[in-house]
Amino acid sequence: MSxxxxxxxxxxxxxxxxxxxxHGEHLILGFSIGGGIDQDPGQNPFSEDKxxxxxxxxRVTPGGPAEVAGLxxxxxxxxxxxxxxxxxxxxxxxxxxxxxxxxIVRLLVTRKSLEQAVRHSMM
Amino acid sequence: MMQGVSHKLAMFCRTxxxxxxxxxxxxxxxxxxxxxxxxxxxxxxxxxxxxxxxxDHEIRxxxxxxxxxxxxxxxxxxxxxxxSLLTCNTRIMAYMSELQRMKEAQVxxxxxxxxxxxxxxxxxxxxxxxxxxxxxxxSDLRIPLMWKDTEYFKNKGELHRCAVFCLLQVGGEIHxxxxxxxxxxxxxxxxxxxxxxxxxxxxxxxxxxxxxxxxEEDYSAGSAPRKLASKLSSSLGRSAGKKLRVAMxxxxxxxxxxxxxxxxxxxxxxxxxxxxxxxxHTSLSLSHVQDSFRTHDLSISGNEDCxxxxxxxxxxxxxxxxQPHCMTQQMMSGCLKxxxxxxxxxxxxxxxxxxxxxxxxxxxxxxxxxxxxxxxFTIAINKETRIRASEKDPHSKAQSICISNQYxxxxxxHTLSADSHEETHRWMEAFWQQFYDMxxxxxxxxxxxxxxxxxxxxxxxxxxxxxxxxxxxxIDTSDDISTVTDILTRRMQELExxxxxxxxxxxxxxxxxSPGGPRTPRLAxxxxxxxxxxxxxxxxxxxxxxxGLLSSDASLTSDSDSPCSTSPCSRHRGWAEPLxxxxxxxxxxxxxxxxxxxxxxxxxxxxxxxxxxxxxSSLGPIPAQCVPQATLSCSSSTSSNSxxxxxxxxxxxxxxxxxxxxxxxxxxxxxxxxxDPRNWLQSQV
Numbered sequence: 001m002s003x004x005x006x007x008x009x010x011x012x013x014x015x016x017x018x019x020x021x022x023h024g025e026h027l028i029l030g031f032s033i034g035g036g037i038d039q040d041p042g043q044n045p046f047s048e049d050k051x052x053x054x055x056x057x058x059r060v061t062p063g064g065p066a067e068v069a070g071l072x073x074x075x076x077x078x079x080x081x082x083x084x085x086x087x088x089x090x091x092x093x094x095x096x097x098x099x100x101x102x103x104i105v106r107l108l109v110t111r112k113s114l115e116q117a118v119r120h121s122m123m
Numbered sequence: 124m125m126q127g128v129s130h131k132l133a134m135f136c137r138t139x140x141x142x143x144x145x146x147x148x149x150x151x152x153x154x155x156x157x158x159x160x161x162x163x164x165x166x167x168x169x170x171x172x173x174x175x176x177x178x179d180h181e182i183r184x185x186x187x188x189x190x191x192x193x194x195x196x197x198x199x200x201x202x203x204x205x206x207s208l209l210t211c212n213t214r215i216m217a218y219m220s221e222l223q224r225m226k227e228a229q230v231x232x233x234x235x236x237x238x239x240x241x242x243x244x245x246x247x248x249x250x251x252x253x254x255x256x257x258x259x260x261x262s263d264l265r266i267p268l269m270w271k272d273t274e275y276f277k278n279k280g281e282l283h284r285c286a287v288f289c290l291l292q293v294g295g296e297i298h299x300x301x302x303x304x305x306x307x308x309x310x311x312x313x314x315x316x317x318x319x320x321x322x323x324x325x326x327x328x329x330x331x332x333x334x335x336x337x338x339e340e341d342y343s344a345g346s347a348p349r350k351l352a353s354k355l356s357s358s359l360g361r362s363a364g365k366k367l368r369v370a371m372x373x374x375x376x377x378x379x380x381x382x383x384x385x386x387x388x389x390x391x392x393x394x395x396x397x398x399x400x401x402x403x404h405t406s407l408s409l410s411h412v413q414d415s416f417r418t419h420d421l422s423i424s425g426n427e428d429c430x431x432x433x434x435x436x437x438x439x440x441x442x443x444x445x446q447p448h449c450m451t452q453q454m455m456s457g458c459l460k461x462x463x464x465x466x467x468x469x470x471x472x473x474x475x476x477x478x479x480x481x482x483x484x485x486x487x488x489x490x491x492x493x494x495x496x497x498x499x500f501t502i503a504i505n506k507e508t509r510i511r512a513s514e515k516d517p518h519s520k521a522q523s524i525c526i527s528n529q530y531x532x533x534x535x536x537h538t539l540s541a542d543s544h545e546e547t548h549r550w551m552e553a554f555w556q557q558f559y560d561m562x563x564x565x566x567x568x569x570x571x572x573x574x575x576x577x578x579x580x581x582x583x584x585x586x587x588x589x590x591x592x593x594x595x596x597x598i599d600t601s602d603d604i605s606t607v608t609d610i611l612t613r614r615m616q617e618l619e620x621x622x623x624x625x626x627x628x629x630x631x632x633x634x635x636x637s638p639g640g641p642r643t644p645r646l647a648x649x650x651x652x653x654x655x656x657x658x659x660x661x662x663x664x665x666x667x668x669x670x671g672l673l674s675s676d677a678s679l680t681s682d683s684d685s686p687c688s689t690s691p692c693s694r695h696r697g698w699a700e701p702l703x704x705x706x707x708x709x710x711x712x713x714x715x716x717x718x719x720x721x722x723x724x725x726x727x728x729x730x731x732x733x734x735x736x737x738x739x740s741s742l743g744p745i746p747a748q749c750v751p752q753a754t755l756s757c758s759s760s761t762s763s764n765s766x767x768x769x770x771x772x773x774x775x776x777x778x779x780x781x782x783x784x785x786x787x788x789x790x791x792x793x794x795x796x797x798x799d800p801r802n803w804l805q806s807q808v
Binding site for chain 1: 802803804805806807808
């Protein structure tokens with residue numbers, strides 16, 4: 001999942017569609033994110049490459065919409081509703097996920113196991 | 124007044140080991156002996172005692188600098204002390220030579236007076252006009268450097284640093300600039316000082332000397348130069364004496380003289396320490412004066428092999444301005460009658476005239492001038508003006524003065540008449556003096572040049588690189604938490620006064636109450652054991668958690684619903700926000716109390732170490748490890764990231780899993796979270 005600056009990023013991704021849940025007066029997705037280009041990537045426990053400043057899923061609320069949709073802890077979020085998440089600040093990422101007028105977010109996430117799965121299936 | 128004389132003699136007495144020692148039989152001594160003989164005949168004039176006082180003052184300064192040099196251990200201090208030493212020595216030389224010259228002039232006068240009949244003397248009052256003095260200011264000195272491109276761009280080799288400063292001299296006035304450290308990352312040496320010489324004649328010579336000293340050699344070592352220096356100082360031969368006499372002449376440019384020679388002459392012992400060497404010099408005079416920046420050439424002494432070498436481009440840029448007194452002061456004032464030519468022969472106007480600069484200001488009354496009212500009219504007195512005395516009015520007793528100016532092709536003549544012959548003569552004298560001054564000061568009299576008076580020196584602000592207390596206080600990981608408290612208490616006591624002015628250091632906000640929060644001693648409930656507790660000063664919610672020690676404020680109080688004060692702490696600006704009100708100043712700083720409440724809150728998952736009361740010593744790890752762990756969110760549902768320990772164990776949710784922080788808290792949290800780069804943020808969506 002590491003990238004070479006200047007080269008396009010390629011990854012095996014999984015499409016995850018999460019429907020927001022109404023909780024009180026907020027719409028929530030049920031997971032937490034960490035990371036961003038304004039954050040210290042060395043403190044990311046999920047990233048393989050400690051210079052990766054992408055957005056990672058740090059926690060998934062059990063029973064929440066994200067878990068139901070198949071999001072897992074440690075996933076790296078590549079896109080949200082078509083918006084890129086590999087080169088955003090933490091706050092930008094949060095905003096893109098919490099738009100009030102969107103009921104559904106469609107994420108493209110990647111994780112190590114996906115790559116392995118694909119590799120295995122090709123053998 | 125012989126005391127002054129004998130005091131001077133003591134200066135050259137061998138028994139005074141700290142004073143100058145001059146060898147017997149040297150030419151210098153002969154000079155002084157002869158001077159001694161002559162001096163006994165003199166009366167001590169006021170000027171002499173002035174200079175004597177100055178010399179004494181400089182000698183005291185020099186002694187102080189020597190002592191400082193011997194005592195200091197840091198390189199910067201030594202360089203500064205050596206610079207003051209050099210300045211003092213130069214000043215002493217200048218004063219002594221001026222004294223010598225004055226003595227000689229007095230002797231000449233006396234001799235001339237004695238032999239009055241046989242030769243023409245100049246003992247009478249000087250007929251020659253003397254031009255007025257003026258202020259000369261030099262500012263914005265900039266000396267461009269010329270590094271080899273391999274050195275400058277590729278940054279090869281070790282960084283060779285030199286300390287440089289400039290010595291500026293006009294007659295007997297010597298000033299030095301601040302010291303600047305030069306290394307190859309610098310393209311120009313800039314001296315920000317503005318130096319003003321207040322009494323300079325138009326024929327002044329401003330000597331600019333650049334001294335430099337290598338900043339790397341170990342000056343404390345090296346006994347060989349010291350031995351040599353002591354040998355030289357104890358015996359000055361004839362040739363050395365002659366050289367020194369030449370060196371004493373301020374006008375002489377002696378490229379071989381360096382700081383070393385100067386220190387040898389006067390003190391009895393050589394001074395160990397960094398020595399400055401003359402690197403370049405130049406002389407500026409009236410022709411270089413201009414109201415803008417100009418470039419002048421430098422004569423460079425020394426070459427690449429010298430330790431004190433700095434590659435100079437060869438020129439110096441500066442702004443040299445002069446304000447002659449005739450431009451800034453009133454040269455003449457008095458009552459006049461003015462009549463414009465071509466007007467009514469009887470239309471004399473009574474005015475109060477003031478001659479200043481290139482104008483004769485005519486006020487209706489003297490009080491107008493003092494009240495700064497605009498003058499009735501102004502007559503220009505400049506290089507183009509023609510003035511002549513005339514017997515204009517056969518009826519009046521006094522002569523009148525005609526002033527003619529060309530105003531755009533038209534010639535306008537004013538006629539002035541004073542009350543008496545003497546007045547008229549004085550006015551004429553003033554006008555002639557003004558013309559003379561203008562001819563001497565030349566371009567300085569076209570327009571008044573601005574000279575900025577140097578403001579009183581502000582002490583150099585030494586700010587740490589990032590300006591936060593975090594960088595100022597070093598806390599060893601083995602330190603007790605109580606040590607930290609002690610440090611903080613001490614600092615707070617030091618800064619007691621400052622906080623009274625409303626500018627207590629920003630980290631005080633750590634212990635400040637939130638302005639809007641309730642004042643109940645919440646912490647007391649949680650730490651009954653705390654010995655430092657004062658009932659009326661709750662050390663409650665921390666607004667700006669010090670990353671080293673504490674988590675967010677919400678976690679520290681039991682039932683804090685409004686813990687977060689609304690003003691964000693400007694952590695990223697290095698804690699620059701002053702506190703507004705001294706009444707929030709707490710009496711004690713009890714971090715241990717906070718930490719125990721932290722523990723009480725069940726944040727064990729967050730802080731890997733347990734919080735003990737101050738007596739225990741196991742609180743060491745907190746400062747170092749808490750750094751990346753600080754939780755910023757007020758929301759209880761957000762976990763912290765204790766990644767520094769390698770284990771990522773998000774704390775279990777205490778509250779409701781889907782609780783969303785209120786907007787106020789969220790905005791504060793966002794701001795704080797954004798501002799602290801040490802934390803790896805997590806947001807719940």
